[in-house]
Amino acid sequence: MSTLTLVIGNKTYSSWSLRPWLLLRHLGVEFQEIPVPLHAPDAAAQIARYSPSGRVPVLLDGDRVIWESLAIGEYLADRYPEVWPTEAHRRALARSAASEMHAGFTALREELPFNCRSRRSGVVPSLAAQAEIKRVVALWATCRSTISSEEGPWLFGRFSCTDAMFAPVALRFYTYGVALSEEAEAYIDTIRQDVHVQDWIQAARKETAVIPGEERGESVDAV
Numbered sequence: 698m699s700t701l702t703l704v705i706g707n708k709t710y711s712s713w714s715l716r717p718w719l720l721l722r723h724l725g726v727e728f729q730e731i732p733v734p735l736h737a738p739d740a741a742a743q744i745a746r747y748s749p750s751g752r753v754p755v756l757l758d759g760d761r762v763i764w765e766s767l768a769i770g771e772y773l774a775d776r777y778p779e780v781w782p783t784e785a786h787r788r789a790l791a792r793s794a795a796s797e798m799h800a801g802f803t804a805l806r807e808e809l810p811f812n813c814r815s816r817r818s819g820v821v822p823s824l825a826a827q828a829e830i831k832r833v834v835a836l837w838a839t840c841r842s843t844i845s846s847e848e849g850p851w852l853f854g855r856f857s858c859t860d861a862m863f864a865p866v867a868l869r870f871y872t873y874g875v876a877l878s879e880e881a882e883a884y885i886d887t888i889r890q891d892v893h894v895q896d897w898i899q900a901a902r903k904e905t906a907v908i909p910g911e912e913r914g915e916s917v918d919a920v
Protein backbone atom coordinates (compact mmCIF):
# COMPACT_ATOMS: atom_id res chain seq x y z
CA MET A 698 0.00 0.00 0.00
CA SER A 699 1.18 3.53 -0.69
CA THR A 700 0.28 6.35 1.65
CA LEU A 701 -3.42 6.10 2.28
CA THR A 702 -5.78 9.03 2.00
CA LEU A 703 -9.28 9.05 3.41
CA VAL A 704 -11.80 11.51 1.98
CA ILE A 705 -14.36 12.32 4.67
CA GLY A 706 -17.26 14.64 5.38
CA ASN A 707 -17.74 16.97 8.34
CA LYS A 708 -16.74 15.23 11.55
CA THR A 709 -19.79 16.69 13.26
CA TYR A 710 -22.27 15.10 10.88
CA SER A 711 -20.66 12.35 8.82
CA SER A 712 -21.25 9.09 10.64
CA TRP A 713 -20.15 7.03 7.64
CA SER A 714 -16.82 8.84 7.54
CA LEU A 715 -16.15 8.05 11.18
CA ARG A 716 -16.25 4.30 10.55
CA PRO A 717 -13.15 3.77 8.37
CA TRP A 718 -11.40 6.70 10.04
CA LEU A 719 -11.74 4.99 13.43
CA LEU A 720 -10.67 1.65 12.00
CA LEU A 721 -7.53 3.19 10.48
CA ARG A 722 -6.73 4.89 13.79
CA HIS A 723 -7.12 1.64 15.72
CA LEU A 724 -4.93 -0.18 13.23
CA GLY A 725 -2.26 2.46 13.81
CA VAL A 726 -2.02 3.05 10.07
CA GLU A 727 -0.77 6.42 8.89
CA PHE A 728 -3.16 8.17 6.57
CA GLN A 729 -4.00 11.59 5.28
CA GLU A 730 -7.42 13.15 5.46
CA ILE A 731 -9.19 15.18 2.81
CA PRO A 732 -12.20 16.85 4.42
CA VAL A 733 -15.15 17.85 2.27
CA PRO A 734 -17.77 20.11 3.86
CA LEU A 735 -20.93 18.22 2.95
CA HIS A 736 -23.30 21.16 2.92
CA ALA A 737 -21.15 23.57 0.95
CA PRO A 738 -22.70 24.70 -2.35
CA ASP A 739 -19.97 22.89 -4.30
CA ALA A 740 -19.93 19.74 -2.11
CA ALA A 741 -21.19 17.44 -4.87
CA ALA A 742 -18.45 18.65 -7.22
CA GLN A 743 -15.80 18.30 -4.52
CA ILE A 744 -16.90 14.74 -3.66
CA ALA A 745 -17.11 13.81 -7.35
CA ARG A 746 -13.39 14.56 -7.69
CA TYR A 747 -12.72 11.46 -5.58
CA SER A 748 -15.85 9.35 -5.31
CA PRO A 749 -17.50 7.38 -8.12
CA SER A 750 -20.63 7.02 -5.98
CA GLY A 751 -20.82 10.71 -5.09
CA ARG A 752 -20.51 9.83 -1.40
CA VAL A 753 -17.89 9.80 1.29
CA PRO A 754 -15.94 8.09 2.80
CA VAL A 755 -13.53 7.14 0.04
CA LEU A 756 -10.13 5.55 0.58
CA LEU A 757 -7.40 6.40 -1.92
CA ASP A 758 -4.45 4.03 -2.13
CA GLY A 759 -2.21 5.11 -5.00
CA ASP A 760 -4.40 4.76 -8.08
CA ARG A 761 -6.92 2.57 -6.24
CA VAL A 762 -10.21 4.09 -5.17
CA ILE A 763 -12.28 2.25 -2.56
CA TRP A 764 -15.69 3.56 -1.57
CA GLU A 765 -18.40 2.30 0.80
CA SER A 766 -17.34 2.12 4.44
CA LEU A 767 -17.65 -1.65 4.71
CA ALA A 768 -15.70 -2.23 1.49
CA ILE A 769 -12.96 -0.02 2.92
CA GLY A 770 -12.92 -2.25 6.01
CA GLU A 771 -12.58 -5.35 3.81
CA TYR A 772 -9.84 -3.71 1.75
CA LEU A 773 -7.90 -3.00 4.93
CA ALA A 774 -8.54 -6.55 6.17
CA ASP A 775 -6.57 -7.91 3.19
CA ARG A 776 -3.54 -6.19 4.64
CA TYR A 777 -4.41 -6.10 8.34
CA PRO A 778 -6.20 -9.31 9.41
CA GLU A 779 -6.86 -7.82 12.84
CA VAL A 780 -9.67 -5.83 11.19
CA TRP A 781 -11.81 -8.90 12.02
CA PRO A 782 -11.68 -11.32 14.97
CA THR A 783 -9.19 -14.17 14.59
CA GLU A 784 -11.56 -17.04 15.32
CA ALA A 785 -13.72 -18.14 12.37
CA HIS A 786 -17.00 -18.26 14.31
CA ARG A 787 -16.47 -14.79 15.75
CA ARG A 788 -15.33 -13.47 12.40
CA ALA A 789 -18.53 -14.74 10.74
CA LEU A 790 -20.67 -13.07 13.40
CA ALA A 791 -18.60 -9.88 13.25
CA ARG A 792 -19.09 -9.66 9.49
CA SER A 793 -22.83 -10.39 9.74
CA ALA A 794 -23.33 -7.73 12.41
CA ALA A 795 -21.27 -5.17 10.48
CA SER A 796 -23.18 -5.95 7.26
CA GLU A 797 -26.53 -5.69 9.01
CA MET A 798 -25.52 -2.28 10.30
CA HIS A 799 -24.29 -1.18 6.91
CA ALA A 800 -27.46 -2.28 5.14
CA GLY A 801 -30.13 -1.28 7.61
CA PHE A 802 -31.33 0.68 10.62
CA THR A 803 -32.77 3.33 8.35
CA ALA A 804 -35.47 4.57 10.76
CA LEU A 805 -32.89 4.99 13.49
CA ARG A 806 -30.54 6.83 11.17
CA GLU A 807 -33.25 9.12 9.82
CA GLU A 808 -34.87 9.95 13.15
CA LEU A 809 -31.70 10.33 15.21
CA PRO A 810 -29.34 12.15 12.85
CA PHE A 811 -25.67 11.99 13.75
CA ASN A 812 -24.26 15.04 15.50
CA CYS A 813 -21.38 13.97 17.69
CA ARG A 814 -20.98 17.31 19.49
CA SER A 815 -24.55 17.69 20.59
CA ARG A 816 -26.99 16.38 23.23
CA ARG A 817 -30.68 16.44 22.55
CA SER A 818 -33.82 15.74 24.51
CA GLY A 819 -37.42 15.27 23.50
CA VAL A 820 -36.88 13.13 20.41
CA VAL A 821 -39.25 10.18 20.66
CA PRO A 822 -38.28 7.38 18.28
CA SER A 823 -41.08 5.85 16.19
CA LEU A 824 -42.03 2.21 16.76
CA ALA A 825 -39.87 1.28 13.76
CA ALA A 826 -36.86 3.09 15.24
CA GLN A 827 -37.52 1.57 18.67
CA ALA A 828 -37.50 -1.90 17.12
CA GLU A 829 -34.18 -1.09 15.46
CA ILE A 830 -32.70 0.18 18.72
CA LYS A 831 -33.76 -3.09 20.36
CA ARG A 832 -32.16 -5.04 17.54
CA VAL A 833 -28.87 -3.13 17.86
CA VAL A 834 -28.73 -3.87 21.58
CA ALA A 835 -29.51 -7.56 20.94
CA LEU A 836 -26.78 -7.70 18.30
CA TRP A 837 -24.24 -6.18 20.68
CA ALA A 838 -25.22 -8.74 23.34
CA THR A 839 -24.86 -11.60 20.84
CA CYS A 840 -21.36 -10.42 19.88
CA ARG A 841 -20.36 -10.05 23.55
CA SER A 842 -21.77 -13.50 24.37
CA THR A 843 -18.97 -15.08 22.30
CA ILE A 844 -16.24 -13.68 24.56
CA SER A 845 -15.43 -13.39 28.24
CA SER A 846 -15.28 -9.91 29.73
CA GLU A 847 -11.54 -10.36 30.42
CA GLU A 848 -10.93 -10.36 26.69
CA GLY A 849 -11.65 -6.65 26.50
CA PRO A 850 -14.46 -4.09 26.35
CA TRP A 851 -15.16 -4.17 22.59
CA LEU A 852 -17.79 -6.32 20.86
CA PHE A 853 -15.30 -9.15 20.36
CA GLY A 854 -12.89 -8.22 23.14
CA ARG A 855 -10.39 -6.26 21.11
CA PHE A 856 -11.43 -3.56 18.63
CA SER A 857 -12.66 -4.81 15.23
CA CYS A 858 -14.40 -3.47 12.15
CA THR A 859 -17.73 -4.26 13.81
CA ASP A 860 -16.97 -1.71 16.53
CA ALA A 861 -16.06 0.82 13.85
CA MET A 862 -19.43 0.20 12.16
CA PHE A 863 -21.39 0.62 15.40
CA ALA A 864 -19.44 3.49 16.95
CA PRO A 865 -21.61 6.19 15.33
CA VAL A 866 -24.74 4.32 16.44
CA ALA A 867 -23.47 4.32 20.03
CA LEU A 868 -22.75 8.05 19.80
CA ARG A 869 -26.26 8.65 18.47
CA PHE A 870 -27.72 6.79 21.47
CA TYR A 871 -25.72 9.08 23.74
CA THR A 872 -26.67 12.25 21.85
CA TYR A 873 -30.37 11.45 22.10
CA GLY A 874 -30.26 10.00 25.62
CA VAL A 875 -31.72 6.67 24.54
CA ALA A 876 -32.35 4.50 27.63
CA LEU A 877 -30.58 1.15 27.24
CA SER A 878 -29.51 -1.92 29.18
CA GLU A 879 -26.55 -1.68 31.58
CA GLU A 880 -24.44 -3.76 29.20
CA ALA A 881 -25.25 -1.50 26.25
CA GLU A 882 -24.50 1.62 28.32
CA ALA A 883 -21.12 0.14 29.25
CA TYR A 884 -20.35 -0.38 25.58
CA ILE A 885 -21.35 3.20 24.77
CA ASP A 886 -18.96 4.38 27.50
CA THR A 887 -16.20 2.32 25.89
CA ILE A 888 -16.86 4.05 22.57
CA ARG A 889 -17.13 7.53 24.08
CA GLN A 890 -13.97 7.16 26.14
CA ASP A 891 -11.92 5.81 23.27
CA VAL A 892 -9.01 8.14 22.65
CA HIS A 893 -9.58 8.18 18.89
CA VAL A 894 -13.29 8.86 19.23
CA GLN A 895 -12.35 11.69 21.57
CA ASP A 896 -10.00 13.08 18.90
CA TRP A 897 -12.79 12.93 16.34
CA ILE A 898 -15.21 14.76 18.64
CA GLN A 899 -12.62 17.40 19.54
CA ALA A 900 -12.03 18.04 15.85
CA ALA A 901 -15.80 18.20 15.28
CA ARG A 902 -16.09 20.86 17.96
CA LYS A 903 -13.67 23.03 16.03
CA GLU A 904 -15.67 22.80 12.81
CA THR A 905 -17.51 25.98 11.91
CA ALA A 906 -19.78 24.69 9.13
CA VAL A 907 -23.29 24.11 10.43
CA ILE A 908 -26.28 22.63 8.64
CA PRO A 909 -28.88 25.43 8.68
CA GLY A 910 -31.29 24.86 11.58
CA GLU A 911 -29.40 21.78 12.76
CA GLU A 912 -27.99 23.10 16.03
CA ARG A 913 -30.63 25.61 17.00
CA GLY A 914 -31.29 25.55 20.73
CA GLU A 915 -29.01 22.63 21.45
CA SER A 916 -26.29 22.13 23.98
CA VAL A 917 -23.45 21.95 21.52
CA ASP A 918 -20.15 20.89 23.16
CA ALA A 919 -21.91 18.85 25.79
CA VAL A 920 -20.53 15.53 24.57
Ligand SMILES: N[C@@H](CCC(=O)N[C@@H](CS)C(=O)NCC(=O)O)C(=O)O
Nearest residue numbers: 706711712713752753754765766767
Ligand atom coordinates in the same frame (compact mmCIF):
# COMPACT_ATOMS: atom_id res chain seq x y z
N1 LIG B 1 -23.20 3.35 2.22
C1 LIG B 1 -22.26 4.44 2.23
C2 LIG B 1 -22.94 5.66 2.79
C3 LIG B 1 -22.12 6.92 2.55
C4 LIG B 1 -22.92 8.19 2.78
O1 LIG B 1 -24.17 8.21 2.77
N2 LIG B 1 -22.18 9.28 3.01
C5 LIG B 1 -22.78 10.58 3.16
C6 LIG B 1 -22.07 11.36 4.26
S1 LIG B 1 -22.22 10.61 5.85
C7 LIG B 1 -22.58 11.39 1.88
O2 LIG B 1 -21.59 11.23 1.21
N3 LIG B 1 -23.49 12.29 1.59
C8 LIG B 1 -23.32 13.16 0.49
C9 LIG B 1 -24.41 13.02 -0.52
O3 LIG B 1 -25.18 12.06 -0.43
O4 LIG B 1 -24.48 13.90 -1.40
C10 LIG B 1 -21.00 4.00 3.02
O5 LIG B 1 -21.07 3.01 3.73
O6 LIG B 1 -19.94 4.61 2.88
